Amino acid sequence: MLEYIWLIPALPLIGFIINGIIGFRIRKHVVSLVGCGTVFISFLIALMVFREFILLDPEQRFFQKILYTWVSSGSFNASIGFQLDPLSAVMSLVVTGVGFIIHVYSIGYMGHDPGYPRYFAFLNLFMFSMLILILANNFLLLFVGWEAVGLCSYLLIGFWYEKKSAADAGKKAFIVNRVGDFGFIIGVILIFYTFGTVEFKSVFEKLPGMIKAGAVDPFLLTVICLLLFAGATGKSAQIPLYVWLPDAMEGPTPVSALIHAATMVTAGVYMVSRSCIIFAYAPYALDVVAFIGALTALFAASIGLVQNDIKRVLAYSTISQIGYMFLACGVGAFAAGIFHLTTHAFFKALLFLGAGSVMHAIEGETDITKMGGLKEKMPITHITFLIGALAIAGIFPFAGFFSKDAILAGAFERSPYLWFMGISGAMLTSFYMFRVVFLTFYGESRFPHEVSHHIHESPPVMLIPLITLGILSIIGGFIGIPMIEGGNRIGEFLDPVFHNATTILGKAHHEDFLMEVMLILISLIIALGGIYLAVMFYLKKTYLPGYFQEKIPSAYRLIFNKYYVDEIYDYLFVNSIKSFSIWLWEFIDTVIIDGAVNGIAYLTRGIGSIMRRIQTGFVQSYALSIIIGAFVILAYYLFRIRM
Amino acid sequence: MEGVLFWVFGALAVAGTLVVILSRNPVNSAIGLLFCFFTTACLYVLLDAQFVAVIQVLIYAGAIMVLFLFTIMLLNLETDIKKEVTSPGTRILGISIGSGILFEIALLLWHYRITPFLGTYTPEKLSLTGNIQAIGRSIFRDYILPFEILSVLLIIGIIGAVVLAKRD
């Protein structure tokens, strides 16, 4: 079965080709069947592969399937090849699983859109790209997937391209990602420069030997890591390249759920975890990762506090949560990062789909200040959304509790400051999540009459995914229970991948049990505190938000406008580059270069005109020319002889 | 004696040329030219080129000058002598560039005295065989081809005169 792992990405590709080329000719349900069916089969194959894989010895859990040599030039070689190890096995399960669920959900959500086949084609293309990304056996192929998911993101954000904001958002996503990719590709090249190969296995195996032999400059490794991380900040929306993700919410909600919450945006985390050994040898880079992660977690959460657009709140929450994952990687708790990635995929997809369900019901309204009281009208959505919120807030026993706790524990071990940043972020998270829950589902309905009239629960095709994900959000955490021996199954499963890195980082010693319990309790209390605050603000004393708004207006405005980062970027990069370009064009090109050329031409013609004027038509002046010629030649000879 | 004659004829020839280029009336110029030709013929005699001197008088002073004067009369040119004006600037330019060329040749002559190649036709030999005989022998033997070409040239001149001056 392992031989067939290439089928996992290939099937969605087939779906893409079918839907992309003849999708507009075939009937809708065939499109859905192709779209979902291919992903489902991929999921099944992934499951089977996983099953076979898990039966192997932990040491033997590595499999490579090389299809063909892709780019071969001189000493450079990169193949189209897939590798299966615990990390990619987990990832492929998450991606195909969550992906399938969201595909199914999309049948309902996108049912009435004229671009239905196009939508499924793109979604399948995305699945293909994402699977390439996680199954790739070398950095270059990873980059292929990396860029391709970016493309799909671009296409799907701009799915409703007639809306300018959607098209703009798509473009922004792509370009900001490109900025990160610039770093990434340089990083890949540096890897080749350093190791002579881009294949994961050989790079990672060579590295320790080279370190021992002193054949590699640690500084170079740090640079490589920082460049790779630059790529990750782009894809995974971290400071300073997070700006595209909130805008990306212009896309259809299932897309946001799949790409901008569950899978694609976590690619950066995957990549950093994949390269954990390099990072392990570059502790400074790791510190940067941790710090950026923690900072992003806090920063994005703070913006999330005051946003009114339900999807944007979720977007900032995603940014923040990915920040946690990077924090995990940065402190060396790679397994925890992947664990959080998995659980986050469940509950964030759930939250997005829930939001989508709400929007579906209320005709696309996204402003939570205009909602309220949906609890009764949409009970299942409400329950599942609540589960998601509890999970993300880290309440026991929901999935987020375990994963977030593992991260915070790791962070504490590394540095209490990071832990403190994390824990503050957790508090903000639970506050803003429950702000959304309360404003949306509780309290008085703030809908206009004609809208509230139509509100209805979503169709089963949308609810079943919600329920599925809800269940996953509840039980998902139990694959990684801390403290109990053997409870951290995911950690053990992933250990072959991260083992070397954690060893190098010296994370072998175990935490003291009491300390761990303390930390868990603190984080639980903090999370509950956040929920309590939200209850106070949005259920009990609803005047409080307004009060604070008036009390500290400048702080509020700053946060509400997302710290003006977009504006600063616009001013610094977009506008200045644009005016610089216009200057280049209108001055350098037109005035200087063309001017010089035209000047020469003009000068030549000028000389020609002067000559024309000399040509007076008078015989005498012609004779004069001859006489002067004779005179000069004679003078030349006189001069020459005298010499 | 010869030296004196050279200076006399030379001065007269220059005077003739001066008349040619300075007189405003073309008839006067023609007379000046005639004068110049005559004195040149005299110089030829001084140079032991009596036959050339004769030809000079016959063809130049006789035929060519008549042609000039006929044309002047034919075209009745005396009436617009007044048009013959040149601006002082042109005059200065012309004279300076002309004297420049003269100066250059003179400089070449002055500083670098030439020692001509010496041929076999010494004056003694020439006086022995006779000047005309020598020239005739040369023209009709060594220079037979130029002589024939000259005849073609003259015919072309005739054709030109017929073609262009004929009224049609």
Next chain:
Amino acid sequence: MDPLSMDLNLASIAPEIVIILCGFIIILLDPFIPYEKKRYLSYLALLGCSVAIIFTFSLHGKRIVSFNNMIALDGYSTFFDYLFLLIAILSILIACDYIEEERILYGEYFALILFATSGMMLMAKGVSLIIIFLGLEVLSLSTYILAGMMKRDLKSNEAALKYFLLGAFSSAFLLYGITLIYGTAGSIDIFGISQYLRAGSPSALFFAGVAFLIVGFGFKVAAVPFHMWTPDAYEGAPTSVTAFMSVGPKAAGFAAFLRIFISALLPIVSDWSGILWIIAVLTMFVGNVAALVQENIKRMLAYSSIAHAGYITIGIIVADELGSSGLLFYLLSYTLMNIGVFTVAILLRKEGEGYEIRDYAGASIKHPILSLLMTVFLLSLAGFPPTAGFMSKFYIFSAAVKKGYIGLALIGVINSGISVYYYLRVVVLMYMVEPSREFRPLRVGVFTSIALIISLWGTLQLGVYPTGIINLARSVVDVLFYIPLNIGSLFSIKAF
């Protein structure tokens, strides 16, 4: 007087004799032929040229110096005989229709073309300065008259007069130069001069003679600063004559120029190459730059011909076999392409001698083939491969490079870059601009067609497969460089 002692070898000037006789016959027959049948005279002229070619051909490969070191029949002069006869034939072919239309059908026209041709041939054949001077006069006088043959046309009169006055002026310079050279070197044939020069450094006055020679020949080939007559004379003269003038006298001038400067003056090459360098550069620049701003195609071509004189001069400066053969090759290709251009210019002209360049706008719509031909010729003049113009420029510039005159070659190529602009301007107008006038219906006569075919074929042949001509040119120029100590030793065959 002993006739046997005369070095009289009529065979060596047989083509010239044929041509001149033919000219006389035409003159004599002219009055007896009714106006409608005058065209037969052109047949006669062509016949004469053909016979001359046959004679030339029969003399091919001979090396004879005769007429007391005045005429050298050798490969060099044979090459030029062919070239001049070709020029004569082409000029006659393109003239027939034109002079009929312009009402200048005279027997004299053809006779004068023939006389001019004989003058050119003598210039190439002459190894004595007096023969060269006489040949030049024969050529010039005929051309003056030809230029003035449109007697009612004020421009034609004026062109003839200007050409004549300046021509006479410059030939006076040339004569003075010949005089000085004769006086200092004691000889007027190139063998004597060459011997004199190799005997030791020449007298200072000799250089004055060289200077005046440069003036005289510079005038003939239209080199700057002796070029000023060219635009006026070209513009005013009947166009068929202009075509002739632009190639014939130039080729003849260069033939004599090269012969004298290489055969005779090679020992003092360093004394004249500098001057010619400056002249060549000035000629190229002035010709090309002034051509940029011309509105009349004849004037434009006049400046173009000046520019080409500049390129050709490089062949003299280089002063080696490559350069000289390049010059020969260049003259041949220039002849073909320039005659071609003028022929099309005549055919496409506006009624009443309209040669404004803008009159050619949109010609390609009504006359696609003629426009195509014009384009080929213009491109050749501009030096685009695969045409003769490119090949000859390549040849002559590479000769310059070989001799180390890289600057000259660079200036040359820069100039041909400039020239592209004005040549293409005509192409632009013909192809890319809407016509501004009605093109008259055109009947391209047989003669004209033949002339066009010859020039087109030649232009392409010399561009694509020039080996034969290059071979020929290279084989004939060695005579210029091989200067015998004893004349007899080289020209051992004195008669045939």
Next chain:
Amino acid sequence: MGIRDLPILSIVIFMPLLGSLPLFFVKKERVEFIRGWALFVTILTFFTSLSLYFNFDQNSANFQFQERISWIHELGISYHVGIDGISLWLLLLTTFLGPITVLCSWSAIMERVRDYMICLLILETGILGVFSSLDLFLFYVFWESQLIPMYLLIGIWGSQNRIYAALKFVIYTMAGSLMMLVAIMYLYFYHKNQAGFFSMNLLDLYNLNIPYSIQLILFIAFFLAFAFKVPMFPFHTWLPDAHVEAPTAGSVILAGILLKMGTYGFLRFNIPMFTEASINLAPFMYILAVTGIIYGALVSMVQPDLKKLVAYSSVSHLGFVMLGIFAFTVQGIQGGILQMVNHGLSTGALFLIVGILYERRHTRLIAHFGGLSRVIPRFAAIFMIVTLSSIGLPGLNGFVGEFLIILGTFISSNPYSTIAAIIAASGVIFAAVYMLWMFQRVMFGVVTHEENRYIKDLNLREFAYLIPVLLFIIWIGIYPATFLRPMEGSVKGIVVTVEKKMGKGNSIVFAVDKRITGDWR
């Protein structure tokens, strides 16, 4: 008699020219026949040229299909053609674009169809000749002779400002190539002095031992010719004008092939013949190339005219090619060559697409479009793919080339190459900016101009010429080995030449290679 015994290369080169001859005798009113004939000839040429690929010995670095006939014997000039792995692809690209250019002019060119097709066919022969000449003289002849048909294409069938653009094109190109002519002559005599016989043969000239100071001057002379053609910054200003005014087929050929003549020239002449000069001037080339990349991208961003935008993007793309070539690494040069092909396909396709729009709307201003995706979805899909190819999306052709170039430059031994590679890589960001922004403004949003509502989608003919391009775009993207493999030998030959001249001792290229083989394990 096997196919290798036939002068197959010459047949390919001259087939279009011969094919154009019958057109001179066809009545110009019979446009359908003329178009059909031209299409037939170009397709036939393409298929004939395929036999070059199939008979190509991929393991050889030598020139293959050599044909040599003495041409101008006295001057040592011969008709000598032959191809190696480098020229093979450019040759095939040319023949491949041949039928496409005919097809895309099918309904766009209605006037003087016969003359147009003749120009196209002659042009094709000229270009094919350039890519296969092994004699410098022959090369120059072809080099110049493709100028005129192109000039006519722009000047006659172009748009409003065509005459200016055509002249600018010719004058600029001439200005550069004339210097080259003098340099060729110099080389020619240099060879005569050194080897004792005249030869214009490239293979002979490769063996010359030229002192550095002379190399420098010759390099600059050749550089001017090629830099104008490429065009490298700051010699590029003719390109936007020429593109804007040229008819679609003209633009396609111009961008697709003509520009490659410049980069090809560097590879074929400058580097092998003036190796030391090339090595020492490489930093200078980097500066120009990188400036071109960034400059072209930035200026492209603010163009209001579609064709101008694509034209400036060509400046940027060709900068990549130059960078790769002067990296002197196998990766860089292979990437450069591949990128030449890529650019030919992608930019060619972009011009085809702009041409299709122009044919329908008679405008190229971006502001006149908008919202077309809804109206012409199939067109949009193809446009999208081409756009993505142009911005170097992995999986499509552009990426492979760009990546290899950046990689090759990065690992080059030249101390400046790393920084050049990094700056060049940032050009990829700008490429995304200007292409996507353009795409968005043309295709996305709502239809703002009423005329745009009734634009027709692609017809069968347009599909017929776009699909093959797309196929190749994808092919190169996912299986570049087809293209990289045949050129490997020749490229390695060049790299070895360069490294020999560099001296093995201080060669970082070798050091890198050593590291690459992994001796540290």
Next chain:
Amino acid sequence: MAGLNHYLLLSAIMFSMGVVGFFLRRNVIVILMCVELMLNASNLALAAFAQFSNTIDGKVIIFFVIGIAAAELATGLSIVICLFRNRETVFVDEMNLMKQ
């Protein structure tokens, strides 16, 4: 005794005078006379050279020069007459139909 240089100087003076006259005078006929002067100067030099170098060629060439002068003059004057018929002028400064 007058030496060669004296004759040559005289000849040069005449030649220069001819040149100056050609440049200064406006009347075509006088201009032609100036050309004759220049030719005459050459003749003088030829004769002098021949005499002082003991050769005869110079004196023979004079003969041809005179012939050439005659033919040239005949042609020239007929051109002048032809022009005069059309333009009624012999002044060269009035002849500039063509200039650009």
